[in-house]
Amino acid sequence: MNTQLAANTKSDYVVAKFGGTSVANFDAMSRCAEIVCADNQVRIVAVSASAGVTNHLVALCKRDLSAAERDEHITGVVAIQEAILAELSLDADLAHGFNETLKAFQNLASEGAKSVAEQDELLSFGERFSSYLFTQVLRGQGLDAVRFDVRKVLKTDSQFAKATPNVAATAAAAKEHLVPLLDDQVVVTQGFIGSNEHNQTTTLGRGGSDYSAALLAEAINAKSVHIWTDVVGIFSTDPRLCAKASPIARLSFDEAAEMATFGAKVLHPATILPASRSHISVFVGSSREPQLGGTWIEKEKSQQPGIRAVTQRKNQILLTVKSPEMLLASGFLARVFTILSEFNISVDLVTTSEISVAITLDNAPNASRPELDQACLDKLSEFCHVSVENNLTLVALIGSEIQLRQQEMNLMQVLSDFNIRLICHGASKHNLCFLVEQSESDYVVQAIHSRLLESQVAA
Ligand code: ASP
Ligand code: MG
DSSP states (O other), X not given: OOTTGGGSOGGXXXXXXXXXXXXXXXXXXXXXXXXXXHOTTEEEEEEOOXXXXXXXXXXXXXXXXXXXXXXXXXXXXXXXXXXXXXXXXOOHXXXXXXXXXXXXXXXXXXXXXXXXXXXXXXXXXXXXXXXXXXXXXXXXXXXXXXXXXXXXXXXXXXXXXXXXXXXXXXXXXXXXIIGGGTTTOEEEEESSEEEOTTOOEEEOOTTTHHHHHHXXXXXXXXSEEEEEESSXXXXXXXXXXXXXXXXXXXXXXHHHHHHHHTTOOSSOGGGHHHHHHTTOEEEEEESSOGGXXXXXXXXXXXXXXXXXXXXXXXXXXXXXXXXGGGTTOSOHHHHHHHHXXXXXXXXXXXEEOSSEEEEEXXXXXXXXXXXXXXXXXXXXXXXXXXXXXXXXXXXXXXXXXXXXXXXXXXXXXXXXXXXXXXXXXXXXXXXXXXXXXXXXXXHHHHHHIIIIIHHHHHO
């Protein structure tokens, strides 16, 4: 056992999370194990399912699968585990648990999930498998590692597929079951999954392991959470789109939350919530190249005012409602928003004038929001002229203290080449957003990055 472990005080604990590509196979897991071994403050390791596994599980949740398709996905999941197992020999405690879990998976997957609760149970197997395997990899590198079922502590409501954590219940359970283990062991547990008050398995939504790690860090009063992924931090924009995109060394919680919300894919958007309310710093780095550093997200404001990143979110809808009747009358906005909330529609950006309001709605395939349905449009049409435009992209500039200074004047020049549908600025000093045609949005992002962010780095 690593004797230095016991010397650390509780507030020095670090939770490390390894994403799907970081635990995709034995070699990737071994690199992650080296990271854990090198930092004796890491006491909890939360793992994702190995890359590809959750996609198979999602496919297995579909009700209309043919037997052949079902078989193909079951084989796919098992093959990924077996490839890792081929390089490992599981200790008896882990072998027993793993084999039981494998049987349970095969039973449920071949029967098919018959309820949303069973779907979450099925989705949970990826993280359950990878946590057994990763525990053994850590032991192979000499650490005293123990596997822990996170469902004992990560308590949620019963909204299957997108459960909301119960922070108080999680903290209480962690204090009882998890904290006592941390003094002299490294605990390996699962991201993404939790359990409700009846101990049924729940999941936090796709990509939810980052969120789990932050929630666990909060529950054990850790000082930081390290999110190890396949990129060296959060970039000024998507590097696949702009070759000159660069990692950002420091972000404030507000900036990071805006980036995650507005489309930067690196972190699950909810991750920042527990971190910022409990002052836990978040590090994002690459498990392949840990020596390259990454992005630190902390409470402090970032270095200087200005624009730090540009993101985009495609598949946005622009809903415009206009009511000449409401000229000089009051209550127009209240009526519109009451109807939207009746239909459970969550509004993104809003701009208004006396008799009209323009609203954007997120219609991305993974958006958790219900579609804008005809019944809602009919109800608005009773007192408004309603128009709906699709195929738009929301482009967001993220930074701190964004004000219309020199840099933003350059922005106006860049934008003059494009058709801008709506601009929102002022409600938050951390973003400036606008809508553009989806077909043009990649060019808009490239133009903004090259004009505003690359020149900034050079300056
Ligand atoms: N395995 C889950 C997913 O692929 C959760 C995660 O990796 O964060 O969405
Ligand atoms: Mg992820």
